[in-house]
Structures are given as C-alpha cells and as structure tokens.
Amino acid sequence: VFDPGKNKLLRDGEAERWVLYDDAGVPIGRVAAFINAKTAHTEAQPTGGMGFFECINDQKAADILLDASRDWLKERGMEAMDGPINLGDRNMFWGLLVENFTDPPLYGTNYNPPFYKDLLERYGFQEYFKQLFFKRSALEGVSPLFHRKYRQLMNEPGYRVTDARGRSTEQIAEDFRTVLNAAWVDHDNFKPMEQATALKIVKSMKPVMDPRLVVFVYHDDRAIAMYISLPELNEIFRYVNGDLNWWGKLKFLWHKRTGTVKNMTGIVFGVAKEYQGKGFEGVLIVYAEKHIVEKKLYRDTVLTWIGDFNPKMIRVCQNLGAENYRTLATYRYLFDRNKPFERHPVIGAEPSGREATG
DSSP: OOOTTTOTHHHHSEEEEEEEEOTTSOEEEEEEEEEOTTTTTSSSSOEEEEEEEEEOSOHHHHHHHHHHHHHHHHHTTOOEEEESOOSSOTTSSOSEEEEOOSSOOOTTOOOOOTHHHHHHHHHTOEEEEEEEEEEEETTSOOOHHHHHHHHHHHTSTTEEEEESTTOOHHHHHHHHHHHHHHHSTTSTTOOOOOHHHHHHHHHHHGGGOOGGGEEEEEETTEEEEEEEEEEOTHHHHTTTTTOOSHHHHHHHHHHHHTTOOOEEEEEEEEEOGGGTTSSHHHHHHHHHIIIIITTTOOSEEEEEEEETTOHHHHHHHHHTTOEEEEEEEEEEEESSTTSOEEOOOOTTSOGGGOOEEO
16 A cells, blocks of 8 residues: 555655554554545645554544644645545545444455544544445345336336346446446546556456446446445455465355355446436346345345435435445544534535535
C-alpha cells in the first residue's frame, strides 16, 4: 500500500506513518495520513485521509496520533481529513465499524473495537456518511413483483440476461466497465473507469470468482445492468491461517470448490442511468434466484457498502426483504473548527438539501 512502485496513487500523492510507544517502549497505537492527488481537491475544501488507525482505549494516546495526522496534512495544504479510510478506492477497508461487533468480519471490510467510535468523536470527528450492509437469506424466493418485472422486460425485444459462465476475462471487464460508467455518473467525484483498470480488477477477482454470481442484463448486446457477488472469502481464509504458500493455495482452491463457503457477498449492483427505475434490478434478482436459490448453492447473501446518501439503492435492498445488519461510518474532521459541517450530499437531492451542523 505504501510502496510507490506498487501503489500508483503515491506517484503523485504522499503518505506518512507513525507508531506510538508507551514509557516502557511498548507500541500502543499507530496511524497513517495520506493525500490522494486524484480526490483531495474535489471536495468543498482540500481533504486528506487518515487510516490504518489502531489504538489502546486511551483518549490521550488517540489524540497524539490524530494530532500528528492533522498537522502533517495541514502543512501540505489540506483543510480536512476523512477517516478511517484506505489509500485507494472506497470499496475496500473503508470506514469505522459502528454497529454489529459480533458477526465475523467480511473480507475487505474494517473491524475495530467499539471504543474507537468514542475516541474519534471525542477528538472532534463528525459522521460524514454511513455505509450500510444488508443481509437476506439466499434460500428464500423474492417478491412476486420482481417476477412480474422479469417476465415483462424479458418479453420485450432486444433484452436478455445471463451470467459470466463461458465469457472471457476481457468480455467480463468490458461489460463491467460499461455498466459502471453509465450507472455511477451522478455520484460525486466519479471518474469513468478505463479499460485497463477494469481488466486489472476482473483479473484480480478471477481466481476467487464464481461465474454464476456475475450476472449482466443486455440490451442489443450492450451491458446495461449488473450484479456481481463473490463467495465470502473469509470463510476460506480461516483454513489457510493467512499463509498463501503453495500448500495454502491448494487448501484455498479445495475449499472454494467443495462447498465450504455458505455465504456470498454482493460487491457491485448497478443499472445504467437511462434504464433506472424500470425494474432491471428485479431482472437481476430473479435470474439469481433461478440459478442460485433454487440450487441452494449459498445460504445467505450480503449486499455491502450501501451509502446512506443513496436512498434509491436502500429501497432496492428493502424491497428484496434484506435487513440492515451491520453499519460502518466514514468520519470527517474540519481543521477550521468554526466552519459549518456538511454531511455527504444525498444522490438526487438539490444542493440546498445538504444537512449542515455547527
């Protein structure tokens, strides 16, 4: 992550790390501060990042770490810091766990003790947005409403739905990029994904991908909607003890192919803007039901990282009968303590609809 040779975000950005020790020389905390040159100047004020935060339950210790991050960012022209976040994309290791500390952590998500919330909020961080995680049984059927939408849309000429079985990595990557760029166009600071980036992402997923969980809707051979899930990898990683040597890789592949994984994690769910509101979410879900639920391939499905600023996607999850079972939060700290605080704008709302607090 912190190697400029491997993380291209550091070729134009910067990062610094600190470890805090007690009087006996025992490490009691750590933190990193960083500037992502691609996003730092796209907010209402120049905004850096704080992450990789670990600390004992001691406010003084936390303040020392957070002060170091703040001062370092301020010296480089930043006026706020978000955290705890990752030096990269929002979809991995982003946000602080604030609700449900009992269920096992999901792959790619942060886990932390409950007291971290108090450490950050007492320092002065405010909640910028929540990240909601929804869960539903993969063994239950969906509402008849989704089946009606499925029949209606699939009877119209030019539409079809299929999974990724038999498709090449390049084809999957291009369909993924096509839908992503058309569906996320209204999201703040979104930049269209390039072909090389999409190919890199799909190649990284391919070893753990179940092609039955990668579903696309097409209109005249153009991908217009997608639902991509992965087997919950932490259910496999516990058998390899974090060691992916040759023996660990063999155990990983064996458990992947023999039904060890009982849960699937939805990582991307999107519909091209011009096709939104027409029921294509139902097409994706009914297809998944026919090919996954009826065969009882998995027990539960988790829909991850639904921002509380995205009411349309929240309604889709609720209509599926999914329940919000876990919540993370991304916090923001304004260096000017007199500046009014604004939460993340709601997608589709007018700019005046932002919630401001002092």
